[in-house]
Amino acid sequence: MKKLVIDIINKLNTPEISYADVRFTNTDDQTVYFEKGNLKHFGSDMDSMSLGIRVLVNGCWGFAGTTILTDASIEKTIKKAIANAKVGSRFRREPASFKKLKPVKASYTFAPKEDPFQMDDKFKIDYHEKIAKKLVGNEKIVYSYIYTVFYRQYKIFANTEGTFVDSFVYDTMPMMYVLASDGKETMCRTWPGHMNGRRGGFEVVRNVKMEENADKIIEEAIKLLDAPRIEEERADIIIGGGHLALQLHESVGHATEADRIFGKEISYAGKTFIKPAMLGTFEYGSKIVNIFSDSTNEGGMGFHLVDDEGTPGASVDIVKNGILLDQQTSQETAALLEVQPSSNMLASFADDIPLIRMTNFCLAPGKGSLGDLIKSTENGYYIDFTKTWSIDDNRNNFQFTTEIGWKIENGELKGIVKEPTYYGITPEFWAACNGICGPEEWEFHGTFHCGKGEPGQSMHLSHGVAPARFKNIVCNVKA
Amino acid sequence: MEFRNELVKICEQYPEFKFNFHYRNWETDFLRFYQSQINYNISKTSITLSTTMHKGKKSYSFSLKNPTNAKLLEKIEEVKMIIDKLPEDPDFIDLEDDLTKSKEKEKLNNVEKVSLDKKIDILKKLAKVVEPFNFKIYGTFICNYKILYIINSNGVNKREINSPIFLEVKAVSNKNEVTVLETYGGENFNTFDVERFTKDLSAKVEAATGEIVDVEPGEYEVVLAPRCVGDYLMYLESSMTAHSLDSKMSFFEGKLDKKVFPENITITDDPEHPDLINFDYNHDGHIYKKLPIIEKGVFKNFMVDNYYGRKLKMKKNGAEGAGLIMKTGNKTKEELIGSIKKGLYISSLHYMNFINRKETSVTGLTRDGTFLIEDGKLTKVVNNLRFTEKISDIICGITDIENRSYTIPSSSNYGEFQIYSAKIPHVKVKGFKISSSTRTV
Numbered sequence: 025m026k027k028l029v030i031d032i033i034n035k036l037n038t039p040e041i042s043y044a045d046v047r048f049t050n051t052d053d054q055t056v057y058f059e060k061g062n063l064k065h066f067g068s069d070m071d072s073m074s075l076g077i078r079v080l081v082n083g084c085w086g087f088a089g090t091t092i093l094t095d096a097s098i099e100k101t102i103k104k105a106i107a108n109a110k111v112g113s114r115f116r117r118e119p120a121s122f123k124k125l126k127p128v129k130a131s132y133t134f135a136p137k138e139d140p141f142q143m144d145d146k147f148k149i150d151y152h153e154k155i156a157k158k159l160v161g162n163e164k165i166v167y168s169y170i171y172t173v174f175y176r177q178y179k180i181f182a183n184t185e186g187t188f189v190d191s192f193v194y195d196t197m198p199m200m201y202v203l204a205s206d207g208k209e210t211m212c213r214t215w216p217g218h219m220n221g222r223r224g225g226f227e228v229v230r231n232v233k234m235e236e237n238a239d240k241i242i243e244e245a246i247k248l249l250d251a252p253r254i255e256e257e258r259a260d261i262i263i264g265g266g267h268l269a270l271q272l273h274e275s276v277g278h279a280t281e282a283d284r285i286f287g288k289e290i291s292y293a294g295k296t297f298i299k300p301a302m303l304g305t306f307e308y309g310s311k312i313v314n315i316f317s318d319s320t321n322e323g324g325m326g327f328h329l330v331d332d333e334g335t336p337g338a339s340v341d342i343v344k345n346g347i348l349l350d351q352q353t354s355q356e357t358a359a360l361l362e363v364q365p366s367s368n369m370l371a372s373f374a375d376d377i378p379l380i381r382m383t384n385f386c387l388a389p390g391k392g393s394l395g396d397l398i399k400s401t402e403n404g405y406y407i408d409f410t411k412t413w414s415i416d417d418n419r420n421n422f423q424f425t426t427e428i429g430w431k432i433e434n435g436e437l438k439g440i441v442k443e444p445t446y447y448g449i450t451p452e453f454w455a456a457c458n459g460i461c462g463p464e465e466w467e468f469h470g471t472f473h474c475g476k477g478e479p480g481q482s483m484h485l486s487h488g489v490a491p492a493r494f495k496n497i498v499c500n501v502k503a
Numbered sequence: 504m505e506f507r508n509e510l511v512k513i514c515e516q517y518p519e520f521k522f523n524f525h526y527r528n529w530e531t532d533f534l535r536f537y538q539s540q541i542n543y544n545i546s547k548t549s550i551t552l553s554t555t556m557h558k559g560k561k562s563y564s565f566s567l568k569n570p571t572n573a574k575l576l577e578k579i580e581e582v583k584m585i586i587d588k589l590p591e592d593p594d595f596i597d598l599e600d601d602l603t604k605s606k607e608k609e610k611l612n613n614v615e616k617v618s619l620d621k622k623i624d625i626l627k628k629l630a631k632v633v634e635p636f637n638f639k640i641y642g643t644f645i646c647n648y649k650i651l652y653i654i655n656s657n658g659v660n661k662r663e664i665n666s667p668i669f670l671e672v673k674a675v676s677n678k679n680e681v682t683v684l685e686t687y688g689g690e691n692f693n694t695f696d697v698e699r700f701t702k703d704l705s706a707k708v709e710a711a712t713g714e715i716v717d718v719e720p721g722e723y724e725v726v727l728a729p730r731c732v733g734d735y736l737m738y739l740e741s742s743m744t745a746h747s748l749d750s751k752m753s754f755f756e757g758k759l760d761k762k763v764f765p766e767n768i769t770i771t772d773d774p775e776h777p778d779l780i781n782f783d784y785n786h787d788g789h790i791y792k793k794l795p796i797i798e799k800g801v802f803k804n805f806m807v808d809n810y811y812g813r814k815l816k817m818k819k820n821g822a823e824g825a826g827l828i829m830k831t832g833n834k835t836k837e838e839l840i841g842s843i844k845k846g847l848y849i850s851s852l853h854y855m856n857f858i859n860r861k862e863t864s865v866t867g868l869t870r871d872g873t874f875l876i877e878d879g880k881l882t883k884v885v886n887n888l889r890f891t892e893k894i895s896d897i898i899c900g901i902t903d904i905e906n907r908s909y910t911i912p913s914s915s916n917y918g919e920f921q922i923y924s925a926k927i928p929h930v931k932v933k934g935f936k937i938s939s940s941t942r943t944v
Contacts, residue, residue, distance in 0.1 A: 062590070062591075062592050062593060062594060063589060063590045063591075063592055064592060065562075065564060066562070066563055066564070066589060067555070067563055067564030067565050067566075068564075068565050068566075069565065069566040070565070071567075071568070072566070072568050073568060073569075074549075074568070084541055084543075084544075085541075085542070085543035085544070086543065086544050087543055087544065087545045087546070088545070088546040088547070089545070089546075089547045089548075090547065090548045090549065091548070091549040091550065091551070091568040091569055092548055092549070092550055092569050093569065097548070101546075101548075104546045105546075107619075108543075108544035108545070108546060108619065109544070111544070111619045111620060111623065112534070112541040112543070112544045112619070112623070113541070114620075114623050115536070115540055115541045115623045115626060115627060116540045116541045117538075117539070117540045118538075118540065145585055145588065146588045149588070149589060149590065153590055166751040167750045167751050167752070203750070203751060203752070205751055209859075209861070209862070210751060210752070210859070210861050286537065286538070287537045287538055287639075287641050287675065288535075288537045288542050290537065290641040290642075290673055290675060290682070291535065291537075291641055291642040291643050291671055291673055292643075292916065294853070294870075295680065297943055375547055375549070377543060377545055411858065412856045412857060412858045412866060413856055414854045414855065414856045414866045414867055414868065414889075415854055415868075416853065416854065416868045416870075416887050416889070416941040416943065417682075417853050417854075417868065417870050417887060417941075417943075418887075418941065418943040420941050420942060420943050421868070421887075421889055421939060421940070421941035421942070421943075423866045423889060423891065423938075423939075425858050425866075443858065443859070445858065445866075445891075447889070447938070447939055449941075449942065475916070475917065478533065478535060478643050478645075478914075478916060478920070479531065479533060479545070479547070479916065479917070479918075479919075479920040480916035480917040480918075480920070481917075482917065498939075501866075501891050501938050501939075502891065503858055503859075503862070503864035503865070503866070503891050503892055503893050503936075
């Protein structure tokens with residue numbers, strides 16, 4: 025396939041085409057899914073190969089992708105990409121342009137500790153079945169499931185600037201869920217929560233310790249049925265890592281994607297409240313808030329040598345000491361903002377067009393353990409495990425509900441509360457951050473399901489976070 | 504066609520297994536525009552075979568891109584080595600056995616019919632219309648073409664063709680980013696009336712040039728545009744499936760044939776309605792026909808597929824909610840708005856999510872044009888607002904319904920960008936709960 029990619033890029037190296045890139049991906053995935061203790065789905069999509077060609081002609085992008093890799097289909101795909109750009113340029117007022125980058129030639133392979141695609145299928149089934157059976161033991165648990173998705177992708181990238189990179193990575197996403205009912209209402213608990221994707225192989229499944237936590241989530245789901253709700257109008261809240269990853273994702277990650285500034289995502293994902301003039305001056309959060317995009321950290325699913333337009337992986341400060349400094353950019357939007365491209369252009373598969381996507385989007389750690397943070401909180405709530413998420417078109421007003429919360433009184437965790445729901449306005453919320461746990465609590469959380477673009481793409485990405493505290497947050501919203 | 508026959512042969516060749524095949528040939532032409540110019544044009548093609556092999560109550564699923572007979576046979580041999588080792592699913596009884604066929608109409612390939620040049624001509628015209636108001640157009644113009652074959656070992660051998668067109672135009676103010684939305688969806692491009700589309704879009708733009716205000720959280724009398732009602736019904740639909748009943752997450756559990764909503768609410772699922780994007784079969788290959796869902800407020804039917812129908816001993820009906828139609832009322836849109844002294848007109852919703860599915864509690868936001876109604880008239884633009892509310896309460900709060908309904912397209916966005924449509928009127932709702940403002944438009 026390397027030869028095929030090189031042959032295509034050579035064909036595209038013509039004076040008429042000011043830039044072109046070609047990608048090939050070969051993706052495998054496998055899913056084990058038990059529902060109510062029974063295997064409901066076991067299956068795989070192996071050798072899903074696709075090819076994508078993106079060209080810039082007369083300042084307009086054209087793209088064509090296919091999973092049909094015959095000579096005739098590839099020829100048609102090349103022609104279609106060029107025609108899409110040429111015809112499109114009839115309705116392109118401001119030509120896209122950017123500086124040439126230095127070519128990169130490199131190769132990367134991630135080696136999982138336990139390769140799920142080399143393991144015995146029976147072992148994986150038995151492993152999950154044992155836990156699935158534990159989830160159905162209690163009569164108040166009316167529904168349950170457990171699944172793991174295993175994924176690996178080989179990618180070749182080449183562009184007309186001379187970059188040629190191939191990579192091979194493994195990601196894994198395990199999850200279990202229980203629903204408790206007392207006949208009147210239902211309450212759920214998940215483990216390890218919705219930010220459950222990680223770079224790695226079967227070791228990821230072992231690391232999240234689902235079997236060890238099965239009884240705990242059953243007990244908590246049942247207790248939630250009789251638990252009170254938060255009654256205070258406002259309270260200090262400590263947000264656990266799994267949910268804080270999503271808070272960061274929605275209210276900072278998506279808000280700082282530069283394509284939104286220029287309206288390129290208005291039709292589906294939305295806009296952003298950020299304007300170019302805010303860079304360097306806007307107070308996004310309190311002074312302890314430091315947020316960065318880092319595609320150089322191999323521990324996260326957002327690691328890469330180059331992004332899908334050849335920009336080398338980079339670590340970029342987005343918010344430094346509370347001030348908004350930069351954006352996640354493509355080459356085109358970086359040129360418009362007069363900043364360096366941040367290496368955030370990615371596509372899920374080769375037949376998808378690259379978009380500005382989060383990679384490893386992280387909140388820098390502060391100091392101390394979670395225990396220390398709770399101890400230093402006189403009154404408030406410790407909340408975790410996302411249940412509901414929603415944020416507006418401009419990424420300004422968000423509202424989240426978590427599955428569970430624990431009341432904090434005089435620095436100690438007391439009883440649980442059900443469906444804690446809080447809302448906020450993005451910069452006011454991050455300005456209220458007055459405590460972030462230290463490196464010992466900082467870890468990667470992640471998802472396979474960050475949706476963006478049309479046709480929609482689901483991206484694998486990670487968030488490095490440690491639990492953090494926010495003061496005086498509105499937290500008694502009820503339907 | 505040739506490969507379809509191969510799949511039938513394979514069902515016969517391996518009688519010890521039951522096969523369920525979905526063989527899809529899909530293409531799309533996808534234009535995205537922003538600031539009244541092209542963002543990019545995408546063309547995609549794919550051929551996929553999704554297969555589930557059953558041996559008794561054991562099963563294994565796999566998918567092949569660009570499949571050939573040799574690749575499929577090789578995979579079957581692999582599965583034969585695995586399948587006996589798998590645990591059984593005691594709830595699996597049999598594959599779909601409904602052999603009823605629809606007319607399986609031929610459909611024009613709109614990817615070919617609606618060329619990129621034609622799309623650009625339309626967009627140029629729309630851009631020109633909003634320009635005097637200091638607005639630009641943003642959005643998508645999509646044509647898909649899909650041929651799906653559903654074949655199984657019980658003799659199901661069916662074909663469905665879809666070729667939807669989806670045009671979504673947002674006009675956005677250069678001055679303050681106030682946004683309005685106009686859409687078209689259908690399979691027959693001759694029904695696209697560019698003059699009407701232009702007129703409707705410019706009327707919305709004109710209404711969006713007013714002063715922007717904020718409103719306090721609280722309960723409001725609102726007029727919901729058809730798109731909003733469609734969105735609420737789509738979320739509620741997740742409670743109408745046999746699967747939701749089985750997973751104890753259905754609001755309608757124990758409510759069959761009971762009055763759940765006011766008498767003015769009648770909802771039907773009609774995948775053959777001439778104003779909608781049509782579907783012949785559900786995902787199992789069961790014939791998909793008109794089905795009453797709510798009749799005069801009474802919940803009449805769950806949407807029952809093969810697996811959960813057999814498991815729960817419910818009659819399969821093939822319904823999927825891909826053609827929801829809400830019965831019209833007797834008021835004009837102007838009368839609905841005109842009867843409100845102080846309230847809101849909500850054009851569109853954004854980022855809605857369940858807080859508790861069984862209770863139908865959701866939170867979400869307004870988008871693409873929220874307006875203040877004062878003394879029966881739209882007077883000002885309102886910042887986008889957050890609602891936190893039970894969908895069942897919203898429907899119970901419907902006091903009046905418009906006497907006309909509109910075709911509202913929507914997309915599943917992911918995978919093959921399937922496009923659906925619904926036919927919905929405006930409604931007036933009392934006591935609609937606004938929980939906060941976004942302070943932005």
